[in-house]
Amino acid sequence: MDNYKAINWNAISDQIDKATWEKLTEQFWLDTRIPLSNDLADWRTLDDDHKWLVGHVFGGLTLLDTLQSQDGMAALRKDVATPHETAVLNNIQFMESVHAKSYSSIFSTLNTPEEISEIFDWSDSEEFLQNKAKRIYDLYHDDSNPLKKKISSVFLETFLFYSGFYTPLWYLGHNKLPNVAEIIKLILRDESVHGTYIGYKFQIGFNKLSDNQQQDLKDWMYNFLYDLYSNEEKYTHMLYDQVGWSDDVLKFIRYNANKALMNLGQDPLFPDTAEDVDPIVMNGISTSTANHDFFSQVGNGYRLGKVEAMKDNDYKIWYPKDNK
Numbered sequence: 557m558d559n560y561k562a563i564n565w566n567a568i569s570d571q572i573d574k575a576t577w578e579k580l581t582e583q584f585w586l587d588t589r590i591p592l593s594n595d596l597a598d599w600r601t602l603d604d605d606h607k608w609l610v611g612h613v614f615g616g617l618t619l620l621d622t623l624q625s626q627d628g629m630a631a632l633r634k635d636v637a638t639p640h641e642t643a644v645l646n647n648i649q650f651m652e653s654v655h656a657k658s659y660s661s662i663f664s665t666l667n668t669p670e671e672i673s674e675i676f677d678w679s680d681s682e683e684f685l686q687n688k689a690k691r692i693y694d695l696y697h698d699d700s701n702p703l704k705k706k707i708s709s710v711f712l713e714t715f716l717f718y719s720g721f722y723t724p725l726w727y728l729g730h731n732k733l734p735n736v737a738e739i740i741k742l743i744l745r746d747e748s749v750h751g752t753y754i755g756y757k758f759q760i761g762f763n764k765l766s767d768n769q770q771q772d773l774k775d776w777m778y779n780f781l782y783d784l785y786s787n788e789e790k791y792t793h794m795l796y797d798q799v800g801w802s803d804d805v806l807k808f809i810r811y812n813a814n815k816a817l818m819n820l821g822q823d824p825l826f827p828d829t830a831e832d833v834d835p836i837v838m839n840g841i842s843t844s845t846a847n848h849d850f851f852s853q854v855g856n857g858y859r860l861g862k863v864e865a866m867k868d869n870d871y872k873i874w875y876p877k878d879n880k
């Protein structure tokens with residue numbers, strides 16, 4: 557083999573790697589620091605249908621974060637462009653394990669042991685949840701197309717999580733379960749950086765393709781998104797019809813599907829915008845009061861193309877002004 561190379565953080569070829577490392581390490585958190593038991597009084601006011609919903613959306617999210625921590629980042633790590641990208645993906649992989657574990661902290665606070673086993677039996681077998689996990693898993697384990705792996709990761713994190721995130725954000729907007737929601741907001745804050753970073757790395761590779769190759773990959777991407785959306789419609793109805801929220805959840809996930817495309821530098825697929833989403837839920841999604849887009853504070857070698865810059869109502873990603 558060629559000589560093995562030590563990672564040198566004083567010779568950075570892509571400033572986005574360094575900025576993302578700093579951002580992610582700065583926002584490090586652990587589930588054990590959130591006082592979840594303070595939500596028990598709220599939890600006891602929920603009827604059985606709403607308790608079922610909360611438990612099972614978190615069961616679904618546990619499965620998806622498990623997939624990211626066990627397969628997703630390892631798959632992306634095979635295709636890195638820089639050693640610093642490997643370091644960032646290592647950080648992301650660990651945080652995916654924190655995310656996956658944090659739902660168990662919520663379960664152990666709110667649910668009985670019997671309910672917890674039922675939730676895991678459900679997430680390990682539910683048809684529509686398993687459909688999406690298996691589609692993404694297969695793409696992660698196909699090394700023939702690294703860009704499709706990145707698309708899968710961005711679709712998973714910026715789109716497929718949101719049918720689950722809707723529930724805790726709805727409760728947060730109604731002043732219920734604030735500590736559960738705090739965990740979800742921390743996860744969401746991480747995912748918004750992950751989705752933007754992996755989308756950025758995708759765009760570097762995508763821009764190197766010929767026009768024909770770009771068009772083929774775009775066609776594949778939109779078809780894949782539409783397939784995932786069709787499955788997501790069924791998943792949403794199965795979870796939310798009993799509480800009557802399905803239409804609102806579907807608006808929210810169409811809006812997030814567009815965000816996933818934006819992370820990948822592509823045009824939106826659906827007409828839904830932030831204004832169409834329940835404002836109470838949108839308020840919950842704001843992860844910071846600052847408003848800086850991911851790229852404006854770092855480097856100058858990269859510009860967003862035809863996609864819009866992030867606005868107040870979008871996910872807020874904050875970088876210290878003095879990042880170099």
Ligand SMILES: [Fe+2]
Nearest residue numbers: 621624652655
């Ligand atoms: Fe995650």
Ligand SMILES: [Fe+2]
Nearest residue numbers: 624713747750
């Ligand atoms: Fe993530």
